[in-house]
Amino acid sequence: MTTTEDLRKKVRDFLASHPFTPRCDSWAGAYDPGFSRELAHAGLLAVSWPEHLGGGGGTAVDRLVVTEELLRAGAPLAAHWVGERQIGPTLLRHGTPELQEEFCPPLARADRTFALGMSEPDAGSDLASLRTSAVRDGDGWRITGRKIWTSGAHLATHLYVLARTSREPDHHDGLTEFIVAMDAPGITVTPILDLRGEHHFNEVALEDVYVPGRWVIGRVGEGWRQVVGQLAFERGGPERFLSTYPLLSAVLTAGLVDDTARRELRALAARLQILRAWVLETARTLDAGGAPVVQAAMSKYLGNRFELSVIEWARPLMPRAIPAVRALYDQALAASPASGIRGGAAQVMLSMIAKDNR
Numbered sequence: 001m002t003t004t005e006d007l008r009k010k011v012r013d014f015l016a017s018h019p020f021t022p023r024c025d026s027w028a029g030a031y032d033p034g035f036s037r038e039l040a041h042a043g044l045l046a047v048s049w050p051e052h053l054g055g056g057g058g059t060a061v062d063r064l065v066v067t068e069e070l071l072r073a074g075a076p077l078a079a080h081w082v083g084e085r086q087i088g089p090t091l092l093r094h095g096t097p098e099l100q101e102e103f104c105p106p107l108a109r110a111d112r113t114f115a116l117g118m119s120e121p122d123a124g125s126d127l128a129s130l131r132t133s134a135v136r137d138g139d140g141w142r143i144t145g146r147k148i149w150t151s152g153a154h155l156a157t158h159l160y161v162l163a164r165t166s167r168e169p170d171h172h173d174g175l176t177e178f179i180v181a182m183d184a185p186g187i188t189v190t191p192i193l194d195l196r197g198e199h200h201f202n203e204v205a206l207e208d209v210y211v212p213g214r215w216v217i218g219r220v221g222e223g224w225r226q227v228v229g230q231l232a233f234e235r236g237g238p239e240r241f242l243s244t245y246p247l248l249s250a251v252l253t254a255g256l257v258d259d260t261a262r263r264e265l266r267a268l269a270a271r272l273q274i275l276r277a278w279v280l281e282t283a284r285t286l287d288a289g290g291a292p293v294v295q296a297a298m299s300k301y302l303g304n305r306f307e308l309s310v311i312e313w314a315r316p317l318m319p320r321a322i323p324a325v326r327a328l329y330d331q332a333l334a335a336s337p338a339s340g341i342r343g344g345a346a347q348v349m350l351s352m353i354a355k356d357n358r
């Protein structure tokens with residue numbers, strides 16, 4: 001049996017033999033399909049999926065160990081991130097065995113890549129008000145609508161789409177989850193540049209796009225209940241507080257820490273340990289088959305506050321920093337406005353936590 005420490009060592013050995021330039025926010029901003037395939041080849045992708053579907057047969061806790069090491073190092077993870085973090089696990093929970101067999105093994109090899117088509121121009125925090133619709137066409141479906149802020153859609157092979165399949169009194173009902181091939185006729189991807197002028201997200205227009213019936217995830221009309229469970233995978237992982245870790249680590253290695261920074265570092269270290277304990281608890285709940293949505297909202301909110309604190313901590317030290325450390329600071333700073341929005345706005349996380357009456 002592989003122990004946690006063996007697994008951690010395996011990741012560190014892999015990182016030592018696969019050179020890359022460390023980046024902050026590497027799970028969202030550093031796209032390298034070759035690196036993702038190498039990770040898969042080394043048995044470090046989809047470690048929590050069943051072996052017969054190309055996974056490692058391990059647990060969500062094993063995956064946490066692997067991702068923690070990769071994120072701390074600032075390794076390029078964006079190519080496989082959405083597919084491995086949440087599409088595969090969603091298929092394992094809700095997909096038919098045929099759908100799992102069709103998609104999980106190529107996702108586990110990083111041969112297929114996913115973008116997330118949830119948000120729309122008039123549906124972000126209130127996702128259930130989305131207007132993209134799917135109507136039946138023989139055995140399949142035709143999807144028409146617009147998705148926005150779709151990270152990596154210009155690079156992905158497939159798109160996860162949440163669409164309305166019927167009108168119901170409660171707008172949370174009548175939604176369905178689909179898989180769409182990005183090369184299907186009727187899809188137009190328009191780049192949206194971020195404040196750095198970088199092409200990361202897009203607007204995706206779907207015009208009468210055909211989707212085979214077998215590419216429905218789970219049950220027709222049950223999309224809301226299913227997607228809420230998916231949000232635990234999306235929000236509850238260590239990427240919500242380790243995006244700025246490469247900066248923290250580089251500042252320490254470069255010997256930039258003065259007395260004030262050293263005092264503040266103790267508080268940061270304590271907060272980091274609390275967040276680590278919290279995501280470990282989340283991973284254990286996932287392993288037990290739960291959907292810890294509120295727990296995930298807490299780690300996303302507190303993780304985001306932690307990342308902002310790391311940037312504030314590093315700021316006064318930057319005038320003495322070498323260019324490589326300064327570059328990490330710039331990446332962290334440029335990504336910071338988005339961190340409290342992507343995957344769900346901070347205020348919405350607070351609202352969910354406040355309403356939880358357990």
Ligand SMILES: Cc1cc2nc3c(=O)[nH]c(=O)nc-3n(C[C@H](O)[C@H](O)[C@H](O)COP(=O)(O)OP(=O)(O)OC[C@H]3O[C@@H](n4cnc5c(N)ncnc54)[C@H](O)[C@@H]3O)c2cc1C
Nearest residue numbers: 116117118119124125149150151338341342343344345347
């Ligand atoms: C970098 C980045 C990448 C993204 N990638 C993707 C992607 O790949 N796929 C995808 O589908 N989406 C993606 N998104 C979109 C993201 O999920 C939405 O931006 C987010 O859900 C907020 O929706 P909105 O932008 O429509 O803002 P709105 O919903 O209009 O909210 C604006 C602000 O209003 C406040 N607010 C809204 N509702 C409430 C409430 N109920 N309680 C309290 N305050 C509230 C909050 O302050 C919120 O920030 C991405 C966003 C960013 C920034």
